[in-house]
Amino acid sequence: MPTQKVFRLHSRTSYRALNLHEEEIPSPDKHEVLLKVKSISLNFRDVAVSDGTYPFPVKDMVVPCSDACGEVVDAGTAVTNVGKGDHVVCTFDPTILYGAQRNWNNGFGGPMDGMLRQYIAVPAAAVVKVPTDAGVSTASWASMVCTGVTAWNCFYGNMPLRPGQTVLFQGTGGVSMTGLQIAKNAGAITIVTSSSDAKLQLVKEQFGAHHTINYKTTDWAQEALKLTGGRGVDYIIENGGSGTIKQSLAAIAMGGIISVVGFLSAAAQEDMPDVAGLALSKGAVVRGINVGSTQLLEEAVRFFGANKIAIPVDKVFGFSRDEVIDAFEYLTSGSHIGKVCIDLEK
Known part of the structure; x- marks a missing residue:
């Protein structure tokens, strides 16, 4: 054999x-x-x-x-x-x-x-x-299998992303950079956070992010509110988990969607935010993303292929x-x- x-x-x-x-x-x-x-x-x-x-x-x-x-x-x-x-x-x-x-x-x-x-x-x-x-x-x-489908699910697995809406991506990893490609091609306004000014410069110049925020030197939730005229962002791709969800709920618009895709920044038990109360105060959807189905994979492949983006x-x-x-x-x-x-x- x-x-x-x-x-x-x-x-x-x-x-x-x-x-x-x-x-x-x-x-x-x-x-x-x-x-x-x-x-x-x-x-x-x-x-x-x-x-x-x-x-x-x-x-x-x-x-x-x-x-x-x-x-x-x-x-x-x-x-x-x-x-x-x-x-x-x-x-x-x-x-x-x-x-x-x-x-x-x-x-x-x-x-x-x-x-x-x-x-x-x-x-x-x-x-x-x-x-x-x-x-x-x-x-x-x-x-495309995990990263592409996860990003696609964030925007089209529940309420679809619309042109002119604002999306915030935490970090410059695969899901964030893939989501950035989807959001830009869908006509959304994009914000990317990172602790590295060099990465943020690259994301802006090479990947076309509209706005960037250094979360080490700036309160990123407050900066996101400023960038949206106090309204907040419509979608947040939440990579940190319990360590960043409080700020995400501060930055989200009324009725916005926070897609939890990672757990890179865990909060200590005593520092856990009141997610239920904060979500209720914003009428926000906090949605866990478990990759996605073959149907979502087909849609994502079709989108990336038709637009010739990678x-x-x-x-x-x-x-x-x-x-x-x-x-x-x-x-x-x-x-x-x-x-x-x-x-x-x-």
Whole structure:
């Protein structure tokens, strides 16, 4: 039987516990496709899975990572939506074709083996064909799985973003930079926060943010209110979690939407804000985002393909063990703007 290289996590202590294995290439069943993985995109979830801080189920000796773009190299007899040679991405949770995620038992790279390998068989119903003529790299398409769908879900999974509305993004990571591309192309006014003036300058010059705020030197909620004439912002992409939600509720407009996508800044228990009371005072929606369905993935791919825009990729690493570890280290350094990816053909 032909074999492939597969990374497995030997202990949930650190991404340094990742080791290479030689395993059989699977054969797809009648409803599956076999993908040759081209590019993998990393998320902070992958770091949390590796160091034991991910709060949801993780299988022993898991193959990490949920985000990949691959080429269909084999297909089951019942598959009709894609064929050999197509480049595709697969939903984070392949059991959710539409609607809300039902549980945490089926996500790649956690409760199920993920994408950090050369070949994977996945359900054909959960894959979406990506255009190859839009000038978008496979690394950028790989980033569509979690980052792209999460950002799309923030704006179009509930009440749709409208032209002229204002969106605030916390930080310059993948979801923020991807959301910035969506919001700009939807005609929204954009605000990005960061602790780095150099990053903010780059975000303004290269990515076209309308306004930037250094949250280390400025009360960003008050500055956001000033920028909106006291009205507040319509959407906030909340990456910090409990440590920043109080300021988000101060900056949000009446009836605005705060999409909680991360937990990078946890508050001490004694400092936890009264989220229920603050949300009530603004009539605001505080909405947890659990990536999204195949339907949302299809919509996001269609939007990015039609507009020929790409999810920003900061740096791409190779598939050797040393380079995979370097990719995780670079992600945790926080020095990136956009996504950190692994190219299996580099």
